[in-house]
Amino acid sequence: MTVLQAPNAPTPVVRADDRWLARRRWARAGWLYAFMLVMSLFFLGPFLMGLLSSMKDDPNEYPPRLAIPQLTPQYLGRAYNLGVQGGGGGWNGGLYPGHTVTFDVSVRSPQGAPQDPPSAALFPYQPVSLVSIARYAQAKDFAQVTLTPTGGVGDVRSYRVTVRYPALTRQTGRVVTGQLTAPTDTLSAKLDNGQVVPVTLDTPEAQAVQYTLVQYQPVELVENGGRYYLRGPIFQRTPLQVDVRRGQSLESSTLPPSDRQNFGRSLAYRNVTPGILGYTFNNYRRAFNETTNPATGRSLFFTWVLNSFLYAFLRVVAAVVFCSLAGYALARLDFPGKNLIFFGAVLFAQMVPSQVNLISNYVLLKDLNLLNIWGLWFNGLVAAGGVFLMKQFFEGMPRELEESASIDGAGPFTTFWRVMLPQAGPALIALAITQFQGAWNDFFWPLVILRDNTNFTLTVGLSNFRELYGGQGDYGLILAGAILSAIPVIIVFVIFQRYFVDTGADSAVKG
Amino acid sequence: MFRRGQSTTTAYLFLAPFLISTAIFFFYAFARAIYYSFTDFNLFNSPQLIGVQPYTQVVADPSFQRALTNSLIFAVVTTTLQTIFALLMAVALNNKLRGMAFFRSAWYMPSITSSVVITLIFLWLFQRRGIANYLITQWQTYQPLILTFLIGLVVAQVIQVLLERRSGLPARWTDPALAAVSALASLVVTAGLVWAGVTGPREVAPFDYQYFADKWITVGGVQILSIPLLVVIIQNTFTTVPTLMLFFLAGLQNIPGALYEAADIDGATPFQKLMNVTVPNLRPVTFYVITVGLIGTMQMFDQVAVIGSAAPQDTLITLAFYVYTNTFKAGAAPVNLAAAAAIILALLILAMVFVQRRFFPSEAR
Numbered sequence: 001m002t003v004l005q006a007p008n009a010p011t012p013v014v015r016a017d018d019r020w021l022a023r024r025r026w027a028r029a030g031w032l033y034a035f036m037l038v039m040s041l042f043f044l045g046p047f048l049m050g051l052l053s054s055m056k057d058d059p060n061e062y063p064p065r066l067a068i069p070q071l072t073p074q075y076l077g078r079a080y081n082l083g084v085q086g087g088g089g090g091w092n093g094g095l096y097p098g099h100t101v102t103f104d105v106s107v108r109s110p111q112g113a114p115q116d117p118p119s120a121a122l123f124p125y126q127p128v129s130l131v132s133i134a135r136y137a138q139a140k141d142f143a144q145v146t147l148t149p150t151g152g153v154g155d156v157r158s159y160r161v162t163v164r165y166p167a168l169t170r171q172t173g174r175v176v177t178g179q180l181t182a183p184t185d186t187l188s189a190k191l192d193n194g195q196v197v198p199v200t201l202d203t204p205e206a207q208a209v210q211y212t213l214v215q216y217q218p219v220e221l222v223e224n225g226g227r228y229y230l231r232g233p234i235f236q237r238t239p240l241q242v243d244v245r246r247g248q249s250l251e252s253s254t255l256p257p258s259d260r261q262n263f264g265r266s267l268a269y270r271n272v273t274p275g276i277l278g279y280t281f282n283n284y285r286r287a288f289n290e291t292t293n294p295a296t297g298r299s300l301f302f303t304w305v306l307n308s309f310l311y312a313f314l315r316v317v318a319a320v321v322f323c324s325l326a327g328y329a330l331a332r333l334d335f336p337g338k339n340l341i342f343f344g345a346v347l348f349a350q351m352v353p354s355q356v357n358l359i360s361n362y363v364l365l366k367d368l369n370l371l372n373i374w375g376l377w378f379n380g381l382v383a384a385g386g387v388f389l390m391k392q393f394f395e396g397m398p399r400e401l402e403e404s405a406s407i408d409g410a411g412p413f414t415t416f417w418r419v420m421l422p423q424a425g426p427a428l429i430a431l432a433i434t435q436f437q438g439a440w441n442d443f444f445w446p447l448v449i450l451r452d453n454t455n456f457t458l459t460v461g462l463s464n465f466r467e468l469y470g471g472q473g474d475y476g477l478i479l480a481g482a483i484l485s486a487i488p489v490i491i492v493f494v495i496f497q498r499y500f501v502d503t504g505a506d507s508a509v510k511g
Numbered sequence: 512m513f514r515r516g517q518s519t520t521t522a523y524l525f526l527a528p529f530l531i532s533t534a535i536f537f538f539y540a541f542a543r544a545i546y547y548s549f550t551d552f553n554l555f556n557s558p559q560l561i562g563v564q565p566y567t568q569v570v571a572d573p574s575f576q577r578a579l580t581n582s583l584i585f586a587v588v589t590t591t592l593q594t595i596f597a598l599l600m601a602v603a604l605n606n607k608l609r610g611m612a613f614f615r616s617a618w619y620m621p622s623i624t625s626s627v628v629i630t631l632i633f634l635w636l637f638q639r640r641g642i643a644n645y646l647i648t649q650w651q652t653y654q655p656l657i658l659t660f661l662i663g664l665v666v667a668q669v670i671q672v673l674l675e676r677r678s679g680l681p682a683r684w685t686d687p688a689l690a691a692v693s694a695l696a697s698l699v700v701t702a703g704l705v706w707a708g709v710t711g712p713r714e715v716a717p718f719d720y721q722y723f724a725d726k727w728i729t730v731g732g733v734q735i736l737s738i739p740l741l742v743v744i745i746q747n748t749f750t751t752v753p754t755l756m757l758f759f760l761a762g763l764q765n766i767p768g769a770l771y772e773a774a775d776i777d778g779a780t781p782f783q784k785l786m787n788v789t790v791p792n793l794r795p796v797t798f799y800v801i802t803v804g805l806i807g808t809m810q811m812f813d814q815v816a817v818i819g820s821a822a823p824q825d826t827l828i829t830l831a832f833y834v835y836t837n838t839f840k841a842g843a844a845p846v847n848l849a850a851a852a853a854i855i856l857a858l859l860i861l862a863m864v865f866v867q868r869r870f871f872p873s874e875a876r
Contacts, residue, residue: 020680020688027688032606039600040617043753047620049642050632062640062717322528329525333518341526345533351864352541353810355834356853359547359846360540362838363554379536382529412521441625443813448835459627463817466631470821475635482628493623497616 047486054283054479057258057270069256070280078254083275086238093275095139097220097232098167103272104150105242106158106251113247120147120161123268125239135214137233139165142209145240156251161240163272168206168232173224175231179297180217189219189228197221197228206230216297236278236289237271255279283480290477293454301481303454304461307373308440308485311457314377315439316432322382323431324424327390328416332402346391349384354444362448373457376449383438386431393427394420430499433492440489458485548850553843565847566855575852577825578833582856584736585744585811585829586863590804592748593755597800600752601759602789619757621750626813633746634821637722647718655710656701663697664690683780723822737826743814751807755800762796763789798867805863809856830856 053059055070069075080090082103087096095101109115122140143165150158178191180199187199187210199221201207206229213219213233220231242257244250244265250257258270271278277285291300329335330342365375397420405415421428443459450456456464462481469477523530548565550558569575600618604611621629637643650657671689675682682689704710726738766789774784790797812831828836830852837849 017680023688024686027686027691029608030691031687032603032608033610035603036614040614043618043621043749046629046632046636046749047624050635053635059635060638060640063645064642322532325525326529329522333522333525335519335522338522341530345530345537349533349537351806351860352537352857353831353853353860355810355812355831356544356857357537357540358834358853359838359850360543361536364535364540378532381532381536384533387529412518412525416525437623441627443625443627443816444831444835447816459625462627462631463819466634466817466821467819470634473638475638478631479635482631486624486628489623489625490620493616493619 047483050479051483054476054483055280056476057282059283059475059479060473075255076276076280079274079279080276082254082273083278086273086275088234088273088275091275091277093236093271093273093278095143095163095165095235095238095273097142097165097234099165101163101238101273103161103163103240103254103269104158105161105253106152106156107244107248108156108251109245109248110155114245115157116245117147117149117157117159118242118244118248120145120159120240120242122163123239123241125237125270137209137213137217137235139163139235139238141212142232142235143238161242161272163238163240165232166205167222168209169202169222169229171202171222171224171229173222176221176223176228177234178219178221180213180215180219182215187213187230189221191221200227200229202229206232209233216292235273238273240269240272242267242269283476284484286477287481287484300453300456301461304456304458305484307456308458309488311373311376311442311446312436312439314373315380315383316435318377318381319383319386319435320428320432323386324390324421324428325416326382326387327392328394328420330387330391331394332420333412342391346384346388350388358448365449371449371451372455373450376445376457379445379449380439380442383435386435389431389434390424390427393424397423426499429496433496433499436492437489440485544850544853547847548854550847552846552850554838554846555843558847561847565851569848569851569855572848574825574828575833575848578828578830578852579855580735581737581740581828582809582811582830582859585740585747586805586808588736589744589747589751589808590801592744593751593804594797594800596748596752597755598759598790598793598797601756601763602785604756604760605763615757619753621752622754624750626750627817629746629750630743630814630817633742634723634818637742639719639721640717643722644718644720647720648715651715651718652712655713656705659704659710660697660701663700664693667693667696685781723818723826725823725826727826739818739822739826743811743818743827746814747808747811751804755804758796758800759793762793766792802864802867805867806860809860809863830859 049064052066052068052071053061053064056068057070079093082101083090083093085099085101086094087099088094105118105120107118122138122143122145124138124140126135126138143163146162146164148160148162150160152158176191178189178197181188181190181196187201188196189199190196199219201210210230218234218236220234221228222231223229242250242253243262244267246265249264250260250267253267253269255269255272255274257267259268260266261268270282274282287301288299292298293300293303330338330346361379365371365379368375370378401419401423402415405419410418441459442457443463446457446460447463450460453461453464458481462478462485465478465481469475547558549560549562550565551561552558604615635641668684668686668690671693672682672684672686675686675689701710722742723739727734728736728738728741770788770792771784774788779787810831811829812835815827815829815832816835818827834849834853834856837845837852
């Protein structure tokens with residue numbers, strides 16, 4: 001055997017070999033991390049791009065940029081400042097009566113180009129509502145715009161745009177806000193505390209606008225001696241347009257323009273009194289504010305969020321109670337027809353597409369007048385998948401627990417309720433999470449069963465968004481809605497991560 | 512343990528809510544669907560039996576034929592893609608590295624968000640002037656640089672491996688340490704060439720492709736796969752890969768490490784190890800993943816419904832969507848046709864599962 005033994009290699013070579021191997025290991029880890037970062041980018045990229053773009057003025061901007069002014073401290077500060085000037089505060093923004101906002105614009109006009117100042121004006125903005133257009137008052141009908149030169153360096157000249165919104169009344173007193181109520185012979189408003197008061201129009205300016213104001217128009221009133229005088233409507237937005245002359249170009253402005261048209265000479269500023277919410281989270285605010293239901297004045301989007309939560313909650317509660325009962329019976333109780341029930345009602349039911357049951361269930365729920373959240377809940381009361389999950393879990397628990405309970409004289413129900421269910425914590429959490437996720441993301445059944453847009457869940461509402469705004473390319477609203485509806489599941493996922501990861505994989509290997 | 516009679520009563524009591532709701536919303540509904548599929552029901556009349564006529568009518572409907580083709584192609588392509596990618600990613604993830612938990616959660620994100628949200632985001636990404644087209648434009652612009660880099664990488668790697676082998680070290684062609692050096696060297700060379708003006712980004716017109724239009728991949732004049740459906744395939748693969756990857760990961764953890772050690776001793780390459788150790792051992796999981804994938808993809812509905820009128824209907828219609836549109840068609844709803852189509856869909860899925868079980872049995876059973 002000695003002949004076959006390899007001669008001992010000299011020590012230095014071994015060391016070099018070791019180092020060579022170690023280097024390889026390190027390099028391998030490096031490549032692996034690089035690969036995983038690329039894959040993370042691939043899987044998170046669409047969401048991150050969607051999130052960033054949902055804050056842009058124009059999510060369809062081409063070429064797309066990653067640096068967006070809406071997240072730059074400098075512009076955030078200015079948006080805050082403009083909101084304060086408008087009277088609505090740095091966060092909410094808006095233009096209130098009696099306030100003046102200044103906005104700086106500087107224009108480059110090279111030699112040979114006209115040296116005239118640009119023109120500035122407010123322009124109308126009407127939200128495109130889902131169901132009807134609420135014709136809110138426009139800042140352009142109430143505020144005056146003036147443009148004054150403030151100097152310049154070289155080719156660049158600066159101008160100050162002043163938007164002044166005089167109050168409609170000269171009364172002084174406590175200033176309150178409210179919303180106008182349904183129009184009758186006299187104007188009245190519902191204050192923030194719910195009180196409805198008649199509104200007095202004491203100046204010709206105020207009287208001139210009384211027929212232009214619609215229901216739900218937010219207004220500011222002055223209370224003096226028990227009477228409420230109209231100070232003026234409140235504008236959430238102050239859209240400003242600046243047109244420069246041919247040959248001139250915009251050098252800078254307080255906020256970057258939202259839109260450039262006419263070869264960059266016509267500059268639109270979506271809102272010069274945005275506040276931070278109106279600047280960075282404008283699309284999110286629009287999702288809530290521009291979907292008002294004309295009958296109630298309530299935000300449809302908000303209703304959908306509530307509906308989704310209600311449906312998810314109902315589903316979770318029903319699943320936790322009924323799936324664990326059924327799962328326990330299938331796992332531990334002995335009774336005739338057990339196998340038939342398991343294969344027929346649990347496995348087969350999971351395999352057959354839900355479209356088969358579409359017609360019958362729709363007709364049934366329609367006859368029962370249950371084409372709403374309750375019908376939706378009723379339809380998916382006990383999920384076969386949940387029963388399967390609980391059955392697997394209970395099968396894995398030690399029998400001794402039940403036996404000792406049985407010796408102590410406990411019946412099956414007591415055993416289940418007092419002994420088994422308290423042990424089932426992790427499985428119940430997993431069940432609750434999968435059911436929450438399933439209900440929140442459910443689309444087919446809500447689309448079939450929910451017929452009225454006040455009953456929609458978020459998924460159906462969002463697909464409605466697509467129909468209504470997608471054609472116009474208004475992806476800001478669609479993306480904001482999509483991101484908002486993804487947030488609850490992501491939060492649940494971040495908190496209960498390991499349950500997500502565990503349940504699926506376990507059932508795969510066992511199943 | 513418990514007395515038998517008592518136990519039976521209790522069991523049925525425990526199962527009552529589940530059985531009742533399944534009986535009403537599944538079995539009764541299923542039976543009624545079968546019944547409707549042999550009648551002339553249209554939501555407003557009282558159904559009359561008319562035999563197999565609805566089935567013949569459905570099968571003759573060009574829209575149904577398109578839906579059937581689309582569904583089958585979608586199911587096969589998507590299931591294949593997602594299974595392969597999930598397996599490869601699971602193998603890559605199965606290394607014990609720091610921060611693996613983070614990557615796992617990050618990759619899992621597409622699986623937890625709703626298909627509606629992801630469809631909306633994909634609609635936006637694949638707009639005419641969207642990010643997908645932008646990235647393709649960028650790729651075209653920098654193609655010369657990328658090619659230069661890749662050629663440099665391969666050349667440097669070959670030179671290095673040959674040198675290593677001459678000095679007696681058993682370097683593989685894919686040696687990671689050498690590849691890192693090659694990548695660095697190639698990067699420097701490419702930068703140098705750009706600086707010298709030999710190569711550089713090209714001027715290309717913006718890639719301007721409309722994905723959601725009536726465009727088809729045809730084979731011999733037969734429309735096989737539409738471009739909008741291809742986008743949905745990409746999206747579906749993107750969302751399902753992470754979940755399926757977890758199934759594979761769980762399976763990988765059950766493969767004894769000794770098998771890999773034995774393969775290492777035999778001098779197997781990573782590819783050989785994948786094909787001869789990993790894949791055979793993962794057969795039960797693969798079986799499950801393919802079954803789940805087929806059941807899921809055959810029922811594809813959400814994406815079609817969300818995209819809706821944004822793409823021509825023929826390009827995206829699937830069986831599930833065909834059932835839905837026929838049930839709620841304005842005017843007289845041909846519910847009997849919808850029911851017949853639904854039954855065909857159910858039979859197809861059951862047949863697929865059966866074939867899978869019959870001919871590709873899982874070794875774990």
